[in-house]
Every structure is written in C-alpha cells, then in structure tokens.
Amino acid sequence: MSEIAIKTVDDLKNLDRFYRANFINSMVGSKQASLIGTVGKNSCTNLSLFSSTTHLGSNPPLIALFSRPATKEPKQTLNNIISTGFFTINHVNEGILVRSHSCSFKFLDHESEFDSCALTEEYHDGITAPFVKESFVSMGLEYRRHFPIEENGVIMIIGEVKLVRYNKQYIQSNGELNFERSKSIAVAGNNTYYGLNKIKTLDYIDRSQKKILTKSVQDESNKTSKEISKEV
Amino acid sequence: MSEIAIKTVDDLKNLDRFYRANFINSMVGSKQASLIGTVGKNSCTNLSLFSSTTHLGSNPPLIALFSRPATKEPKQTLNNIISTGFFTINHVNEGILVRSHSCSFKFLDHESEFDSCALTEEYHDGITAPFVKESFVSMGLEYRRHFPIEENGVIMIIGEVKLVRYNKQYIQSNGELNFERSKSIAVAGNNTYYGLNKIKTLDYIDRSQKKILTKSVQDESNKTSKEISKEV
Numbered sequence: 001m002s003e004i005a006i007k008t009v010d011d012l013k014n015l016d017r018f019y020r021a022n023f024i025n026s027m028v029g030s031k032q033a034s035l036i037g038t039v040g041k042n043s044c045t046n047l048s049l050f051s052s053t054t055h056l057g058s059n060p061p062l063i064a065l066f067s068r069p070a071t072k073e074p075k076q077t078l079n080n081i082i083s084t085g086f087f088t089i090n091h092v093n094e095g096i097l098v099r100s101h102s103c104s105f106k107f108l109d110h111e112s113e114f115d116s117c118a119l120t121e122e123y124h125d126g127i128t129a130p131f132v133k134e135s136f137v138s139m140g141l142e143y144r145r146h147f148p149i150e151e152n153g154v155i156m157i158i159g160e161v162k163l164v165r166y167n168k169q170y171i172q173s174n175g176e177l178n179f180e181r182s183k184s185i186a187v188a189g190n191n192t193y194y195g196l197n198k199i200k201t202l203d204y205i206d207r208s209q210k211k212i213l214t215k216s217v218q219d220e221s222n223k224t225s226k227e228i229s230k231e232v
Numbered sequence: 233m234s235e236i237a238i239k240t241v242d243d244l245k246n247l248d249r250f251y252r253a254n255f256i257n258s259m260v261g262s263k264q265a266s267l268i269g270t271v272g273k274n275s276c277t278n279l280s281l282f283s284s285t286t287h288l289g290s291n292p293p294l295i296a297l298f299s300r301p302a303t304k305e306p307k308q309t310l311n312n313i314i315s316t317g318f319f320t321i322n323h324v325n326e327g328i329l330v331r332s333h334s335c336s337f338k339f340l341d342h343e344s345e346f347d348s349c350a351l352t353e354e355y356h357d358g359i360t361a362p363f364v365k366e367s368f369v370s371m372g373l374e375y376r377r378h379f380p381i382e383e384n385g386v387i388m389i390i391g392e393v394k395l396v397r398y399n400k401q402y403i404q405s406n407g408e409l410n411f412e413r414s415k416s417i418a419v420a421g422n423n424t425y426y427g428l429n430k431i432k433t434l435d436y437i438d439r440s441q442k443k444i445l446t447k448s449v450q451d452e453s454n455k456t457s458k459e460i461s462k463e464v
Contacts, residue, residue, distance in 0.1 A: 003399050003400050003401055004397060004400075005398055006356060006395065006396070006397050007395070007396045007397075008357075008358075008394070012393070012396070016407075018407070019406065019407035020291075021291075022407035023396075023408065024293045024393065025290060025408075026408040026409045026411075027369065027371055027393070027398075027409065028264060028285045028286065028295055028321075029263075029265075029266065029411065029416055030264050030411055030418045031262075031263065031264065031287075032260060032262050032263065033261075034261065052286060053260045054260065054284060054298065055257050055284065056298065056384065056386055057383070057384040058256040058257060059253075060383070060384070061241075061244065061256045062383055063260055064286075066286065066287075066288065089260075091261055094431070095456050096456075097431065098434070098451070098452040099452055099453065101434045102437065102445050102448065104436060104437070105437050106438075116446075118449050118450065118452075118453035124238060126240075134456075137259065149289075149294075151289070151292070152289040152291075154288055158383065161241070161259070162240070163238065163239070164239045164255075164259060165236060165238050165239075166236070166237055168237045169235055171255075174251065174254050174421075175247070175248075175250070175251035175253070175254035175255035175258070175421070176254045176258040176421035177255075178424070179262055179420055180426065184262065186261075186262045186418055186426075186428060188408055188409065189406075189407070189408035189409075190408075190436070191406065191434055191435065192408050192410070192433045193431045193433075193434065194418075194428040194429060195429045195431055196262055196418060196426040196427070197426060197429060198424065198425070198426055199326070199426060199427055201423050201424045201425075202329075202330070203423065204336065204422070204423070205336070205337050206338075207337075207338055210337070216330050217330065217334050217348070217350050219330070220327075220328070220329075220330040220331055221331065224327050224366075
C-alpha cells in the first residue's frame with residue numbers, strides 16, 4: 001500500500017505542462033485508436049488519428065468524436081466533415097500501427113496521409129469519405145451536427161453510422177466483435193499503444209440469478225484473498 | 233478479402249435488437265472499464281460499471297460520462313452525482329473483474345454494491361464519494377454539469393478531476409500510466425473483457441523529422457507486403 005500515490009489538483013498544477021497533459025489524458029484509461037478518413041474541398045484525402053470515439057446509442061446508431069478547440073490551427077478533419085457531410089472510422093491494427101501514428105505528422109493541405117503513410121483508399125456506395133483498406137473494422141458515418149463544450153472549446157461531433165465493414169471471422173455469437181482476433185489497438189494518453197487479449201465474455205445477470213452472482217463474487221474474492229495471503 | 237462483410241443501415245435495422253445493440257456498441261472498439269463510485273441521499277454507497285469515460289481536456293482536467301436516457305428507470309449514479317456533487321472513477325483490473333461486472337446487477341436502493349460485490353470503500357479528503365480500494369488507478373471528480381444529447385436523450389455528465397490515486401510503479405517517464413502493469417481492463421460492447429499488452433510508446437514526429445517518418449512508414453509497409461507475399 002505504501003506505493004499508492006495521491007495527487008490533489010494543486011499537485012497536478014505544479015507538474016510540467018506536457019507531463020501533466022499525458023498524465024491526465026492517460027488516467028481515463030485505454031481507448032480505441034482509430035483513423036478518421038475524410039476528403040477536403042480540394043479533393044485531397046485526409047487521415048487523422050483519434051482516440052475519442054464514443055458510443056452514443058444504437059438506435060439510431062450514433063457516435064461522437066471530440067476535436068481540439070476550433071481556435072487552435074486549421075482542423076482539417078472537422079472542416080472536411082462539415083463540408084462533405086461524411087467521415088469514416090477505421091480501427092488501427094498491429095500491422096499498420098507505425099503508419100497510423102505517422103498520420104499525426106503535420107502534412108500540408110495538398111498532401112494525403114494515404115500516400116504519405118502508405119495506406120490504401122477504399123470507397124463504398126453512398127459514403128463520400130475514404131475507408132482504410134488495411135483496417136479490419138471500419139464504419140462510414142454521416143455528419144449530424146457539432147457543438148463546442150463551453151468549458152474548454154473542445155468540439156463534439158456527432159455522426160450516424162450508415163455502413164459497417166468488418167471481417168466476418170471476427171464476430172462473436174452475441175454480435176460483439178472480437179478485437180483480439182482483429183488485432184485492434186488501444187491507446188492510452190497520446191503515445192502508448194496496447195494489444196488486446198480477450199479474457200472472457202460475461203453474461204448479464206438478472207434478478208432471478210442472485211445466487212449465481214453471490215457465488216461468483218465470493219469465489220473471486222476468496223481467490224484474491226488467498227493470493228494476498230500467499231504474498232505475505 | 234472475401235471474408236470482408238459490408239452491412240448498410242438497412243441491414244442493421246433487420247438484425248435482432250440485442251444482437252444489433254451489442255454489434256453497434258462494440259464497433260466503436262475497446263474502451264476502459266471503470267467503476268463509478270457515488271453515495272445516495274440515503275447514505276447508501278453505489279458502484280456502477282461504465283465504459284464511456286471520455287477525456288475532454290487537461291487544463292482544467294475534465295472528463296465526460298454518458299448515462300442512458302433519464303426516462304429509463306431511476307438512474308442512481310446520475311442522481312447521486314447531482315445531489316452530492318462528487319463521484320469517483322476507478323479502473324477495473326483483472327483481480328476484480330467478476331465483482332465489477334456484478335455491479336451491473338439491479339441491486340435495490342438500500343443495497344450497496346461494495347457490500348454485495350465484496351469491494352472495499354476508501355475515502356480521501358474533500359471527495360464525498362467512495363473510492364474502490366482494490367482499484368490501482370482512481371480519480372475523484374467534482375460534478376460540473378450535465379445535459380441531454382437531443383438525438384436520443386442520453387445524458388452527458390461533465391466532471392472535473394480533483395484528486396488522483398494510483399500506484400507509483402505504473403507511471404512512465406512521459407507521465408502516461410502503464411496499463412499492462414496496472415492490469416487495467418478494456419471492454420468492448422457490454423460484455424467482452426480484454427487485458428492490455430503494451431506494444432510501444434511512439435514519439436510525436438515534428439516537421440524537422442520527415443526523413444525519420446518516411447523511413448519508418450516504408451519499413452512497416454515493406455514488412456507487411458513481405459508477410460502478405462509469404463502467405464501467397
């Protein structure tokens with residue numbers, strides 16, 4: 001227990017600016033690393049690495065993205081989404097990790113990340129935004145609206161899923177994809193990448209099954225206590 | 233390539249309701265599994281499993297949570313956050329996975345998930361919400377505001393980080409925590425849990441380093457092509 005550190009908001013204020021940003025960003029835990037595909041008014045395609053894709057609902061299927069404040073430098077992704085009305089979300093996988101991370105490089109407006117980072121454009125009916133062919137799980141979305149979070153100017157973008165594209169062998173019987181098989185990549189903070197190893201799929205326990213719940217809670221709790229007493 | 237499946241929005245509409253919900257929710261990829269700790273007006277503590285914690289900014293340190301529509305059943309977590317002004321976010325780890333998942337069971341208002349699921353309350357100065365002692369990475373937050381997403385009534389809750397609690401040995405030199413060491417758990421959809429294995433921390437590449445970028449992109453691309461040609 002002596003290794004547990006507590007930091008208050010005042011401690012956080014005294015940290016180096018970049019260290020603090022990495023620390024706070026990583027504290028929310030692991031997030032999916034995704035490439036957002038768009039196309040600009042100049043017809044140049046764009047890819048940008050995001051880790052803020054958030055499920056908002058399934059009916060209609062809505063997803064949110066968070067973009068840095070509009071006051072900071074031109075936001076190609078946001079501008080392209082608004083002007084064309086479409087974007088794609090493509091899971092980063094192990095085979096394209098370095099290329100995906102490289103999409104964060106500040107390329108110029110007329111330079112496509114697809115060309116510069118050796119990734120391949122793919123198009124599907126009705127979605128006027130490029131998919132990443134090398135990705136195993138992708139969605140095509142239609143832009144719904146965006147608005148600023150008043151506290152810090154971050155832009156929340158809401159999109160509706162219009163098309164999904166995935167490898168059939170990755171889908172489980174309950175409808176959930178298996179991201180160990182798709183080698184999808186999680187990210188913490190801005191820089192640290194993780195592979196996923198599936199532990200298990202747990203069923204929802206309803207009120208008629210309280211005995212099962214009590215037993216499984218007790219089993220895990222006993223196991224942990226045993227492990228702790230072994231260490232002592 | 234023949235294994236790639238495409239589903240349009242009409243295909244999605246024809247899926248079984250629960251299958252579709254699992255599918256769409258899991259498509260956004262892996263998310264951090266966290267227990268949200270609160271206390272009710274009746275002084276009973278509450279824990280609820282969320283996978284929607286989203287980083288909104290580091291200065292001030294803001295985090296968003298998404299709660300199901302307020303019209304559906306009493307939302308203890310949301311009500312407790314509003315009435316006390318505080319909540320905690322605690323990473324689920326491998327040792328408490330079953331107990332954390334069990335917090336989704338519909339306990340009654342006067343039943344604490346801490347007792348029912350064999351987890352331990354811990355308190356820190358100024359935060360009137362319980363931390364999960366068994367968690368290795370936790371935050372104490374002050375409620376800022378909440379509002380409904382008009383498209384589907386989902387409630388977005390914004391909180392400000394006031395205290396962080398973590399094991400010192402999990403922090404990397406750049407400020408990011410190592411979630412392989414903390415055995416933090418990711419979740420996809422509502423039911424499938426993953427462990428994280430760290431692949432690498434990649435540095436940001438600035439404009440002066442374009443040669444490095446070009447080489448690393450080329451190296452990965454060649455490697456992948458080689459692997460593909462090996463398979464053929």
